Amino acid sequence: MDFQPTQDQRDLRAGVRDLLAGRYGREALRASVDAVAVSGRSVDRSLWRELGAAGFFALRLPESEGGVGLGLPEAVLVFEEAGRALLPGPLVATHLAAGVVPGAAEGEAVVTAFDLDGPLVPYLSESDAVLGAAVLPAGEPVRSADPLTPLARVPAPGDCGAYREEGALLTAALQLGSALRTVELAVRYAKEREQFGQPIGAFQAVKHLCAQMLVRAEVARTAVYAAAVTRDPAEVAAAKLLADEAAVRNARDCLQVHGGMGFTWEADVHLHLKRAWVRAEQWRTAAQAEEVLAAELLVAAEQA
Numbered sequence: 001m002d003f004q005p006t007q008d009q010r011d012l013r014a015g016v017r018d019l020l021a022g023r024y025g026r027e028a029l030r031a032s033v034d035a036v037a038v039s040g041r042s043v044d045r046s047l048w049r050e051l052g053a054a055g056f057f058a059l060r061l062p063e064s065e066g067g068v069g070l071g072l073p074e075a076v077l078v079f080e081e082a083g084r085a086l087l088p089g090p091l092v093a094t095h096l097a098a099g100v101v102p103g104a105a106e107g108e109a110v111v112t113a114f115d116l117d118g119p120l121v122p123y124l125s126e127s128d129a130v131l132g133a134a135v136l137p138a139g140e141p142v143r144s145a146d147p148l149t150p151l152a153r154v155p156a157p158g159d160c161g162a163y164r165e166e167g168a169l170l171t172a173a174l175q176l177g178s179a180l181r182t183v184e185l186a187v188r189y190a191k192e193r194e195q196f197g198q199p200i201g202a203f204q205a206v207k208h209l210c211a212q213m214l215v216r217a218e219v220a221r222t223a224v225y226a227a228a229v230t231r232d233p234a235e236v237a238a239a240k241l242l243a244d245e246a247a248v249r250n251a252r253d254c255l256q257v258h259g260g261m262g263f264t265w266e267a268d269v270h271l272h273l274k275r276a277w278v279r280a281e282q283w284r285t286a287a288q289a290e291e292v293l294a295a296e297l298l299v300a301a302e303q304a
Helices: 007-023 026-039 045-053 072-084 091-097 161-192 204-230 233-263 269-279 286-303
Strands: 120-122 140-142 151-153
Touching: 007 072, 072 091, 072 161, 072 204, 091 161, 161 204, 161 233, 161 269, 204 233, 233 269, 233 286
Parallel strands: none
Antiparallel strands: 120 151, 140 151
């Protein structure tokens, strides 16, 4: 079995990266952070429609249904790039709703999901539907760690049910993209920032931090890509577990490399950390992933 991306898959990833760099680069990201404090809205409907037109949400719909006709491995590559750009919005839920909720495939509808443990729902006030729910519930706004992921408390949370496995894997891909991006940010800053007449990247402690970040991200990348091919529930659980760890720990280490600068509002590093914290609780938590893996090990032990 070949787990290496094909040339077509690499071209797809490069195309999505170029699209997001042009449409949602750093200036747009910072503008979103500033705007949400005023308007309370983080989803750009015009960008959402552009993503729909580009096939982001309809990527896995059959061509006979107006989709692109690709598979889960291609979706993982696309979501990796969205995570790298810190693109806000219920991307996973809307992608899963394509072909199920009218307008989701085209980006005309914003669809969220009951993807958090407990009564919290992300982007509820900006959504047109909740995946798997007949009606859009009322919710009370709750302060979120991530300024671009608004949360609402609902009285009776639902269940993402049959969508959980794919949702967990696509969220892992978002986390992977963020983990890879923080490696880039740390290495770039280590080359630019000087202390004692030389770049801080020349110091062994900084080299070790960056190397550990890269290893985490690459291990997570291997797990996510493999799970996208096999679709095995245990491998999906492992991919989510590793990607969550890579995203959170890499963001923390990136802050360490940046020093005091990394903790300022003007830097982007804290945005990666806050988004990683929220995504780690979406679709499948670390505890839930560990339970899936433990159950798999018990079955394997019984069969041995």
